[in-house]
Structure formats: structure tokens, C-alpha cells
Amino acid sequence: MDIQGSSSSNRVRWQPAAGAAGTSGVSGSKAGSVDAGEKVGFHGAPTGETMQVGGLTATNHSMVEGLPALELPSRESVAADTQKVGDELRMVLAVAGIKSEPPLAFRVDTSGTVKVDGDDPRAAEVNKVLSREPELQNRLRKLVGDAQMMEHADAVDGYYSQVNAGADAEAASKRLVAAGQKISGATGFTLDADGKLSLECAGMGKELMPPEPTQVSDEEKMWREMMRLTDRTRRTGVVAAAEDAEAAEKKDRDHRESSGGNAPGQPDLGQGSTSAAKAAA
Numbered sequence: 001m002d003i004q005g006s007s008s009s010n011r012v013r014w015q016p017a018a019g020a021a022g023t024s025g026v027s028g029s030k031a032g033s034v035d036a037g038e039k040v041g042f043h044g045a046p047t048g049e050t051m052q053v054g055g056l057t058a059t060n061h062s063m064v065e066g067l068p069a070l071e072l073p074s075r076e077s078v079a080a081d082t083q084k085v086g087d088e089l090r091m092v093l094a095v096a097g098i099k100s101e102p103p104l105a106f107r108v109d110t111s112g113t114v115k116v117d118g119d120d121p122r123a124a125e126v127n128k129v130l131s132r133e134p135e136l137q138n139r140l141r142k143l144v145g146d147a148q149m150m151e152h153a154d155a156v157d158g159y160y161s162q163v164n165a166g167a168d169a170e171a172a173s174k175r176l177v178a179a180g181q182k183i184s185g186a187t188g189f190t191l192d193a194d195g196k197l198s199l200e201c202a203g204m205g206k207e208l209m210p211p212e213p214t215q216v217s218d219e220e221k222m223w224r225e226m227m228r229l230t231d232r233t234r235r236t237g238v239v240a241a242a243e244d245a246e247a248a249e250k251k252d253r254d255h256r257e258s259s260g261g262n263a264p265g266q267p268d269l270g271q272g273s274t275s276a277a278k279a280a281a
Helices: 075-095 121-130 134-164 171-183 204-208 220-260 269-280
Strands: 052-054 056-059 104-108 113-114 188-191 196-200
Touching: 052 104, 052 188, 075 121, 075 134, 075 196, 075 269, 104 134, 134 171, 134 188, 134 196, 134 204, 171 188
Parallel strands: none
Antiparallel strands: 052 056, 104 113, 104 188, 188 196
């Protein structure tokens, strides 16, 4: 039986408790207290602190405030958000007089801050603009995280496909771990002059873990051949037994017809009675 890997292709709605629409219902697993109006990080604050917000466990950076419902990401939602957030980022920069030509490269650093990547001369000005746009940074972080999730799912699908096709399971597992690390580290994206975002992690799942096995071990080849020969022998034996049974049945049927309906080895009682009557006379 094949092992099947699957990923979330449909957006699943999740409705938080009544307190999740704001932050008034905050109960802390965090040391200290949280003000009723304070925004709570959801995507990984550098401190690693967590707390409960209306039934939702919140960690890290993105904001819970104002969310009436949450949705699991899908490839369709990632594509739509990429277009929407890219347009928003371009407009924010345009208002500040900053052009994205040549393209601007960004990266989400380990603290969760979105910054210009590399030594771009516009970096200081762009980073200053982004520091005034926390909601935009939240959406950019979420977009990168959602896209990475889809790539991780593709990598897992590739792992199962490889194993089911006969690849060495241990080697495939090591490739999957390495692929996961690369995908998790791909937090960059590029904004071109048309406001189109290109995500660094896009396509990495299938590229790093292609559906077909990269190499089948000699042991696996020998096992497959043994199973093929065993199956062929089994099927040959079954067919031969069926043919023998059919031939025996035909022989029995022919004998019955030639001997007036008696089974093989059974005396013809009618013929025996006639002979006995003649002997008595």
C-alpha cells in the first residue's frame, strides 16, 4: 500500500472565540501583565513569549487585533496575497518618492523585521519607511511564512513519492530534512518596477524533492526483482492449477457422456442387469 503525502490545498476557516476580535480578553501565560489595548504578537517575537488572546495562542510578530476569523493558507491565497501585498508595498514606497527600479531585494531577518537585503543605496530610506508601516510588515511576514508552508508541503509530497517509487527511505529522509532547512532559510523576496513580488522560496519544494527518486539502491533493485519473480511464479502456479482443474472437469464430462451419464470408475448398472437376466435364462 502506497504511503500518501498530502497538503492543505483548500482554505479552512477557523473562528476564534469572541475575545479574539480585539485584545480585551487577554489572559497571560506571559510573565507580567498585558494592557487591554495592547497588541499581541502572533508570528514569533524575538523573546519567544506566548499568551492567550480570546482562545488563540499567540506568539511572534503578526497582530491578532481586529481578526474576526483566521484562514489556513493555500496556494491560491498565497498567489492572491503576493499580488495584493506587492501592490501595497510599491504604493507605500512611491508615496515616499522611492522607486523600485532597479528591483529592490528584501529579507525577513531572524528578529522578524523586514529590511532591504544587501548594500542597496536606497536601503536606509526604504527601511525607515517600513519602520512606520508595522501592518505592512505583518502582511509581508505572513506572506513569506505562508509561501514557505506550501513549499514544505511540496517537499513532503516529494518524499512520499520517492519512497513509494522505490528510493532508499533513509536517503530520502535526509534529503527532506536538508530541503526543509533551505526552505525555512529562504525568507527573501524582490519587488520589481511593476510592483510584482518574487518570493525566494517559490518552487523550492518540488525542486529540492522532485517526485521521482534520484537514485534507487542496489538492495531495492534486488528486492523488486525478487518480488517480481515471486509474483510471476505465484501467478503461473495459480493459472496451471486452474487449467488442470478445467481439464479434469472436461475429461469427467466427456466420460459421463460416453458412458451414459455414469461417473468414471462407476459400473454401468443397466448393462449389468441385462447380463444377469440372460444368464438366468
